[in-house]
Amino acid sequence: MRHWLRSYGLLLRWNLLRLRTSLPFLFIIQTLLSVGIVLGFSFLVPRDDPVSVLYLATGAPTVALITVGMVMAPQMVAQQKFLGLFDYQRAMPVPRLAMLAADASVWVALAVPGMVAALLVAVVRFDLSLTVSPLVVPAALLVALVTVAVGYGIGYAAKPELAGMITNVIIIIALMFSPVNYPADRLPGWLAAVHQWLPFQYLAQAMRETLDVPASGVPVLPFAVLAAWAAAGLAVTYRLMTRRA
Amino acid sequence: MSSAKGESVLLEIEDLVKVYRRGARANDGVSVRVDAGQVLGLLGHNGAGKTTLLNQVVGLVRPTSGTIRIDGRDPVADPAMARRMCSLQPQSQAPLNGITPRQAIEIMARIRGASRRRARRRADELIGALALEQWAGTVGEKLSGGVQRLTGFCMAAAEPGRVVMLDEPTNDVDPVRRKLLWAQVRALGAAGCAVVLVTHNVAEAERAVQRLVVLDKGRVMAQGTPSELRGDHADRLRLELVAADEPVARRLAEEFTGAEPAVVAGRRVAVPIEPDAATTALAWAQRERQAGRVDEFSVTPVSLEDVYIRLVGSETGASEESHDASLAA
Numbered sequence: 001m002r003h004w005l006r007s008y009g010l011l012l013r014w015n016l017l018r019l020r021t022s023l024p025f026l027f028i029i030q031t032l033l034s035v036g037i038v039l040g041f042s043f044l045v046p047r048d049d050p051v052s053v054l055y056l057a058t059g060a061p062t063v064a065l066i067t068v069g070m071v072m073a074p075q076m077v078a079q080q081k082f083l084g085l086f087d088y089q090r091a092m093p094v095p096r097l098a099m100l101a102a103d104a105s106v107w108v109a110l111a112v113p114g115m116v117a118a119l120l121v122a123v124v125r126f127d128l129s130l131t132v133s134p135l136v137v138p139a140a141l142l143v144a145l146v147t148v149a150v151g152y153g154i155g156y157a158a159k160p161e162l163a164g165m166i167t168n169v170i171i172i173i174a175l176m177f178s179p180v181n182y183p184a185d186r187l188p189g190w191l192a193a194v195h196q197w198l199p200f201q202y203l204a205q206a207m208r209e210t211l212d213v214p215a216s217g218v219p220v221l222p223f224a225v226l227a228a229w230a231a232a233g234l235a236v237t238y239r240l241m242t243r244r245a
Numbered sequence: 246m247s248s249a250k251g252e253s254v255l256l257e258i259e260d261l262v263k264v265y266r267r268g269a270r271a272n273d274g275v276s277v278r279v280d281a282g283q284v285l286g287l288l289g290h291n292g293a294g295k296t297t298l299l300n301q302v303v304g305l306v307r308p309t310s311g312t313i314r315i316d317g318r319d320p321v322a323d324p325a326m327a328r329r330m331c332s333l334q335p336q337s338q339a340p341l342n343g344i345t346p347r348q349a350i351e352i353m354a355r356i357r358g359a360s361r362r363r364a365r366r367r368a369d370e371l372i373g374a375l376a377l378e379q380w381a382g383t384v385g386e387k388l389s390g391g392v393q394r395l396t397g398f399c400m401a402a403a404e405p406g407r408v409v410m411l412d413e414p415t416n417d418v419d420p421v422r423r424k425l426l427w428a429q430v431r432a433l434g435a436a437g438c439a440v441v442l443v444t445h446n447v448a449e450a451e452r453a454v455q456r457l458v459v460l461d462k463g464r465v466m467a468q469g470t471p472s473e474l475r476g477d478h479a480d481r482l483r484l485e486l487v488a489a490d491e492p493v494a495r496r497l498a499e500e501f502t503g504a505e506p507a508v509v510a511g512r513r514v515a516v517p518i519e520p521d522a523a524t525t526a527l528a529w530a531q532r533e534r535q536a537g538r539v540d541e542f543s544v545t546p547v548s549l550e551d552v553y554i555r556l557v558g559s560e561t562g563a564s565e566e567s568h569d570a571s572l573a574a
Binding site for chain 1: 265266300303304305306307324325328329331332333335336337338339340342343344348352353355356357358384400
């Protein structure tokens with residue numbers, strides 16, 4: 001365990017040094033993007049419909065996490081592959097999961113300010129009052145973990161050129177064609193059925209129903225589904241990281 | 246790091262075969278031993294299987310058959326052990342974006358198990374030894390290829406473990422620092438590491454390595470000390486001329502009689518000569534130069550490079566002429 005923590009600390013330090021010039025930039029873009037989604041979508045959805053407003057306000061932090069974990073992270077992995085960083089990392093005597101954790105920490109930390117800013121803007125803009133559950137913290141961490149785990153799986157599995165396109169598709173699906181910023185019943189039946197098997201609606205639900213707890217309490221299903229997605233994403237990523245040609 | 250030196254075998258590779266899924270036979274029955282304290286040079290064209298060999302030792306590629314032992318232990322069964330025992334400088338440039346050479350060397354040394362103090366001391370030593378002081382605090386994207394390559398070397402050498410593998414460490418490095426680098430490679434050997442070094446620079450490797458292995462198409466074509474590889478040709482010399490133009494080159498080749506027929510490549514003429522014919526050859530070349538038919542000439546010992554090219558053929562392979570040129574040596 002000591003070796004694990006030591007490796008994690010050193011790799012995290014390397015990450016912070018490596019990204020220190022781009023982090024402030026990513027940070028600003030990420031926060032603007034998250035706030036921008038709330039403001040932009042508020043022109044699209046009726047502002048006097050409480051359901052629409054709730055979905056939008058709580059969907060924005062979800063989209064913030066999806067952007068970081070499933071778009072920025074795999075793009076950075078692709079870039080690292082391209083730069084040859086992997087050749088160096090693969091030969092390091094460190095636990096593979098410590099390597100993944102050191103990367104994931106940076107991404108989660110990067111997503112938090114955007115997430116909070118988006119939520120605050122939404123609350124002010126729509127004059128919302130939320131019933132926040134303390135479970136929102138583990139929920140946000142789980143959502144972040146799922147997006148990073150799946151994002152890393154994509155980054156490791158796909159060729160660098162392809163990873164960029166896949167992440168573009170993901171962000172369009174998440175923003176426009178997923179029950180994240182609006183309820184699932186607005187989707188055509190077949191697409192709603194597809195989303196039963198994708199993580200997006202559960203990511204949104206875990207955030208939404210811990211930020212504003214429904215009368216029936218915080219549901220278990222999204223957490224179970226997300227745990228399964230996180231496990232699958234981590235397993236695939238771990239497998240790809242330790243694969244020997 | 247162990248101080249063991251001399252006879253103990255640290256790295257033992259037996260009949261190693263690696264066939265990639267797409268069918269490429271990258272290693273085909275390779276057997277190599279490296280002792281503690283020894284520097285082994287690995288020569289071969291691009292695609293000869295050198296990098297594949299290193300990657301198998303460090304547990305990144307799984308052999309199809311054959312065995313590898315690092316100090317008696319199996320890196321295929323225990324790749325984490327292999328990564329602890331072996332440090333590797335990959336062929337790709339060190340990823341130094343946003344990070345300075347000093348930071349990269351220190352962090353890598355600590356990741357490889359060095360204490361904070363030792364990491365700092367080793368970084369100081371290596372930066373000093375390779376005359377990198379002026380770039381030690383400059384971030385990677387502003388460094389030249391040579392400085393990046395040297396930093397990559399330091400990252401592998403700071404806390405080297407028992408086996409150090411260097412994949413083309415001299416690429417892009419200026420001649421002065423190449424010399425310093427070779428001295429550090431020898432120092433790793435002197436400290437008891439087994440060093441395996443891939444290079445294309447045969448002439449330089451000759452001075453720094455104890456043994457050489459020549460790989461071609463995944464097979465070991467020859468191995469031994471530099472003088473063993475030079476063998477019968479060790480005493481022979483080679484007269485090389487640059488003629489005024491190609492027709493003159495061909496006429497000169499006909500006029501001069503060496504130990505073997507001369508070879509012409511463009512304006513260049515190469516003739517092997519016996520050592521006792523050197524004075525005559527030089528006098529002849531000097532006369533031809535005064536006559537304006539020869540621009541430059543030199544007499545040199547048969548180099549290991551000549552032997553190497555004779556073993557594996559020229560890089561282009563198809564060029565009959567350059568193949569002959571090497572045979573002429």
